[in-house]
Amino acid sequence: MTDWIDIGPLDAISPRGARVVKTRAGCVAVFRTGDDRVYALDNTCPHRGGPLAEGIIHGASVTCPLHNWVFDLETGIAKGADSGSVATHPARVEDGRIYLDLSQLESRKAA
Amino acid sequence: MKKLVVIGAGMASGRALEHLLEAAPDTYEITLFNAEPRGNYNRIMLSPVLSGEKTYEEIVTHDDAWYVANGVTTRFGEKVARIDRDRKVVVSETGDELAYDKLLIATGSNPFIVPLPGHDLDGVIAYRDLEDTNRMIDASGIPGAKAVVIGGGLLGLEAAAGLRLRGMDVTVIHIMGHLMDRQLDAAAGYLLRKALVDRGIKVMCSANSKEIRGEDGKVRALLLEDGTELPCDLLVMAVGIRPNVALGKEAGLAVGRAIHVDDQMVTSDPDILAVGECVEHQGAIFGLVAPLYDQAKVVAQTLLGEDATFVQRQVSTKLKVTGCDLFSAGDFADGEGREDIVFRDPARGVYKRLVIEKDKVIGAVMYGDTADGNWFYGLIKDGADISEMRETLIFGPAFQGGAAADPMAAVAALPPEAEICGCNGVCKGQIVDAIANGAADLGAVRAVTKASASCGSCTGLVEQVLAVTLGDAFQLPASQPMCGCTELTHEDVRRLIKAQELKSMPAVWQELGWKTKDGCHVCRPALNFYLLADWPLEYTDDPQSRFINERKHANIQKDGTFSVVPRMWGGITNPAELRAIADAAEKYDVPTVKVTGGQRIDLLGVKSEDLPFIWADLNAAGLVSGHAYSKGLRTVKTCVGTDHCRFGTQDSTGLGIKLEKALWGSWTPHKVKLAVSGCPRNCAEATCKDVGVVCVDSGYQIGVGGAAGMDVKETQPLALVPTEQEAIDMTVAFVQLYRENAKYLDRPYKWIAKVGLDWVKDQIVADPDNRQALIDRFAVSQSVYQKDPWAEHAAERAETYTPIANLTLEAAE
Numbered sequence: 001m002t003d004w005i006d007i008g009p010l011d012a013i014s015p016r017g018a019r020v021v022k023t024r025a026g027c028v029a030v031f032r033t034g035d036d037r038v039y040a041l042d043n044t045c046p047h048r049g050g051p052l053a054e055g056i057i058h059g060a061s062v063t064c065p066l067h068n069w070v071f072d073l074e075t076g077i078a079k080g081a082d083s084g085s086v087a088t089h090p091a092r093v094e095d096g097r098i099y100l101d102l103s104q105l106e107s108r109k110a111a
Numbered sequence: 112m113k114k115l116v117v118i119g120a121g122m123a124s125g126r127a128l129e130h131l132l133e134a135a136p137d138t139y140e141i142t143l144f145n146a147e148p149r150g151n152y153n154r155i156m157l158s159p160v161l162s163g164e165k166t167y168e169e170i171v172t173h174d175d176a177w178y179v180a181n182g183v184t185t186r187f188g189e190k191v192a193r194i195d196r197d198r199k200v201v202v203s204e205t206g207d208e209l210a211y212d213k214l215l216i217a218t219g220s221n222p223f224i225v226p227l228p229g230h231d232l233d234g235v236i237a238y239r240d241l242e243d244t245n246r247m248i249d250a251s252g253i254p255g256a257k258a259v260v261i262g263g264g265l266l267g268l269e270a271a272a273g274l275r276l277r278g279m280d281v282t283v284i285h286i287m288g289h290l291m292d293r294q295l296d297a298a299a300g301y302l303l304r305k306a307l308v309d310r311g312i313k314v315m316c317s318a319n320s321k322e323i324r325g326e327d328g329k330v331r332a333l334l335l336e337d338g339t340e341l342p343c344d345l346l347v348m349a350v351g352i353r354p355n356v357a358l359g360k361e362a363g364l365a366v367g368r369a370i371h372v373d374d375q376m377v378t379s380d381p382d383i384l385a386v387g388e389c390v391e392h393q394g395a396i397f398g399l400v401a402p403l404y405d406q407a408k409v410v411a412q413t414l415l416g417e418d419a420t421f422v423q424r425q426v427s428t429k430l431k432v433t434g435c436d437l438f439s440a441g442d443f444a445d446g447e448g449r450e451d452i453v454f455r456d457p458a459r460g461v462y463k464r465l466v467i468e469k470d471k472v473i474g475a476v477m478y479g480d481t482a483d484g485n486w487f488y489g490l491i492k493d494g495a496d497i498s499e500m501r502e503t504l505i506f507g508p509a510f511q512g513g514a515a516a517d518p519m520a521a522v523a524a525l526p527p528e529a530e531i532c533g534c535n536g537v538c539k540g541q542i543v544d545a546i547a548n549g550a551a552d553l554g555a556v557r558a559v560t561k562a563s564a565s566c567g568s569c570t571g572l573v574e575q576v577l578a579v580t581l582g583d584a585f586q587l588p589a590s591q592p593m594c595g596c597t598e599l600t601h602e603d604v605r606r607l608i609k610a611q612e613l614k615s616m617p618a619v620w621q622e623l624g625w626k627t628k629d630g631c632h633v634c635r636p637a638l639n640f641y642l643l644a645d646w647p648l649e650y651t652d653d654p655q656s657r658f659i660n661e662r663k664h665a666n667i668q669k670d671g672t673f674s675v676v677p678r679m680w681g682g683i684t685n686p687a688e689l690r691a692i693a694d695a696a697e698k699y700d701v702p703t704v705k706v707t708g709g710q711r712i713d714l715l716g717v718k719s720e721d722l723p724f725i726w727a728d729l730n731a732a733g734l735v736s737g738h739a740y741s742k743g744l745r746t747v748k749t750c751v752g753t754d755h756c757r758f759g760t761q762d763s764t765g766l767g768i769k770l771e772k773a774l775w776g777s778w779t780p781h782k783v784k785l786a787v788s789g790c791p792r793n794c795a796e797a798t799c800k801d802v803g804v805v806c807v808d809s810g811y812q813i814g815v816g817g818a819a820g821m822d823v824k825e826t827q828p829l830a831l832v833p834t835e836q837e838a839i840d841m842t843v844a845f846v847q848l849y850r851e852n853a854k855y856l857d858r859p860y861k862w863i864a865k866v867g868l869d870w871v872k873d874q875i876v877a878d879p880d881n882r883q884a885l886i887d888r889f890a891v892s893q894s895v896y897q898k899d900p901w902a903e904h905a906a907e908r909a910e911t912y913t914p915i916a917n918l919t920l921e922a923a924e
Contacts, residue, residue: 007916015288016629016655019915030915034629035296035443051671054659056632060449063632065659065667070632074448098915105918 003103018053029053039073040091046084113212115139123387124217125151130411148188161273194362220352220388229323234330250345251277259343263290267349282313301617376410438484443474458524483507522575534565566866594633601854637855647892660740676739681767682710691732709746723909726901735899747771752789761806763789776897780853811838816860847889
């Protein structure tokens with residue numbers, strides 16, 4: 001079952017930018033690409049815990065600000081020579097507002 | 112015969128009538144109302160009428176004779192005031208009533224007028240109908256008349272191009288970062304802008320209108336948010352359309368963004384149908400002609416009692432500006448499981464991008480060469496499987512086989528007059544001539560033309576000209592490209608940004624043949640620096656292309672917290688500042704307070720969301736950002752000099768403060784640290800700084816290129832000057848020379864090793880005019896960039912430092 005929750009307007013995030021959503025199971029980074037796609041991933045890099053929301057966003061990838069690991073925003077999997085992944089979460093945009101699936105975020109906490 | 116009343120004689124209802132009359136001319140007695148005093152004409156061809164390429168008569172679809180021949184009663188120039196659904200009559204504005212069996216609403220849309228102050232002044236118009244077009248043609252007839260068009264979408268650009276062709280001075284104001292942002296990506300938007308600028312149209316993107324100013328009730332100028340005033344005699348608003356739903360709404364029909372219709376184009380009243388821009392179908396509204404024609408066909412069949420279903424389909428867009436070839440279709444946003452195929456040909460100004468999902472083309476954007484547009488559009492519509500032809504797909508249906516993309520295409524495409532060597536003013540043509548006359552390697556070209564003989568940063572480009580000109584006869588030395596997005600080196604890119612006057616990221620990506628859509632974390636920060644250093648007034652800094660420290664004006668720590676370092680000019684502080692720092696440290700629970708090597712105080716472990724608040728507190732005590740996080744001026748370390756020291760020869764603290772006040776806020780290829788020592792005992796350790804001044808009795812010894820990091824380097828002497836002002840001038844000129852020429856992330860010592868100290872001295876010490884020119888250019892840059900980012904962010908961007916949402920609270924409630 002899905003439970004879409006409105007977390008704010010798309011305009012609150014710059015193109016090629018990101019903001020964080022606090023959940024009880026830790027922070028989720030919400031990314032906006034250069035052409036207005038939105039992705040939600042766990043904010044924590046599996047390498048040394050860098051905050052991915054602070055990274056540089058290029059195409060549909062983000063580069064971790066601490067040691068330049070690059071993650072595919074669609075799959076959450078590290079690109080290139082690095083191996084590791086971060087959890088991805090359903091996100092969508094409707095009428096200029098961003099929605100995350102709360103049920104999925106909640107079940108993550110239980111897991 | 113049953114009675115059909117049609118409200119609105121636009122393109123959609125016109126097409127519906129054609130279908131209806133063709134299939135069954137005797138089914139209905141038809142009455143056609145139209146608010147405009149004329150019948151159906153091809154509205155999308157108003158642009159050629161505006162530009163003078165067509166006349167109104169040529170774009171009329173249905174003339175009086177057509178209506179007579181088909182027995183349609185026309186009531187043009189007469190508005191319908193309301194619909195009485197209970198009695199099934201329409202009431203015209205004259206109070207006349209007309210009964211209907213079936214009613215077709217085709218009221219189209221109204222242009223949206225931004226409610227800026229002054230929007231009702233004479234001379235402020237929309238671009239929608241023949242009246243608007245004629246007013247624009249009249250306005251353009253006045254010699255020297257100026258026009259401003261608000262809106263860089265399809266309609267706005269067609270209006271601008273038409274007015275320009277009629278000789279007007281035209282400026283387009285667009286609120287988004289690139290033109291036609293709904294149909295094009297940034298790369299195609301860049302090429303379009305270039306084509307429009309080439310034909311004399313001024314284009315301002317990311318521009319917000321504030322107020323329309325008038326005189327005697329007539330428009331005089333448009334004022335932008337940033338204070339720019341654009342004088343104009345005509346102001347065209349082309350910012351979008353709103354479905355015209357007033358009649359339907361008053362009649363109590365179901366209306367959302369527009370009048371709701373089902374798949375048969377029937378509204379919530381079974382006897383009332385609607386078609387065109389005034390309808391909403393499954394949540395979508397319509398502005399392009401193709402789906403309207405589909406609707407017209409369905410509405411005609413429904414009126415005849417036949418079974419028909421309207422299905423939304425992909426649409427494609429073309430701009431009707433002669434000479435601007437662009438095409439877009441489908442969905443071309445990035446997305447899950449989507450991949451791009453990008454083709455660029457800088458020489459021809461061609462850009463093509465296909466978006467592929469699950470082996471199907473789902474979107475296409477093309478500029479410059481749109482010959483294959485319809486073929487791609489067909490692939491999108493049909494959902495064709497392209498896995499077999501994927502590798503050659505971008506070359507279109509006529510592809511005959513070909514080679515891999517040429518890494519030297521950008522240099523091959525340069526015109527002969529393009530400057531290659533900036534130091535010696537050598538153009539590509541001169542190098543090609545030298546090669547034709549026998550110069551076969553770099554040394555020979557240097558000897559004949561002096562290209563790359565001075566600072567040497569264009570060496571890579573000269574070699575590429577050799578390779579392009581000589582072909583296989585020249586072996587290109589391996590050089591390190593900037594990143595995976597390009598084959599060009601940093602030096603090549605810097606040179607080409609200057610030579611080709613590239614002033615935006617999309618310009619660089621297109622003209623230099625970038626292989627990715629919007630770069631990567633390696634090239635974007637470098638390009639952002641090169642562009643802002645070379646074009647301080649034209650280029651707008653892009654925070655999203657900066658490393659987090661420069662985006663948030665604080666140093667990120669390993670746990671994701673930040674450090675905050677206020678500036679202490681020349682290392683001088685006072686009790687009030689120290690008190691403010693202590694208060695801030697307590698208030699925000701700063702875990703570590705440390706004195707830095709650069710003579711200031713570091714507050715470590717501040718949370719992101721606290722940053723704007725701690726800055727505001729520090730600002731209140733007069734403290735500003737120390738830029739301890741930037742590729743820019745960090746600190747100017749000083750000793751106490753003649754103020755207190757018994758050995759001091761000059762006022763080293765005073766000079767340090769003056770240098771810091773002159774240089775703070777500037778962005779540089781890498782960090783820049785300075786020091787001023789008051790005597791040769793050198794307590795400020797000036798001889799291991801990027802610029803170090805050591806005061807002596809006779810004046811100031813200026814050394815450059817020191818470092819005490821990964822490498823330890825002693826400064827090399829640049830000059831000995833007698834006065835403090837000359838010491839400041841030399842330093843500022845050196846920093847500007849470094850900003851204009853060095854590779855991103857090269858500290859000055861690395862850069863000097865490449866270009867040679869002698870070249871640096873020639874530029875700064877031996878040539879006073881050049882020194883002054885460097886100082887002047889630095890001043891221009893500082894006029895833009897010397898501002899406290901903390902104050903600006905605390906006041907305007909504080910919310911970006913906080914979470915967009917906090918679901919821990921939500922769940923607890």
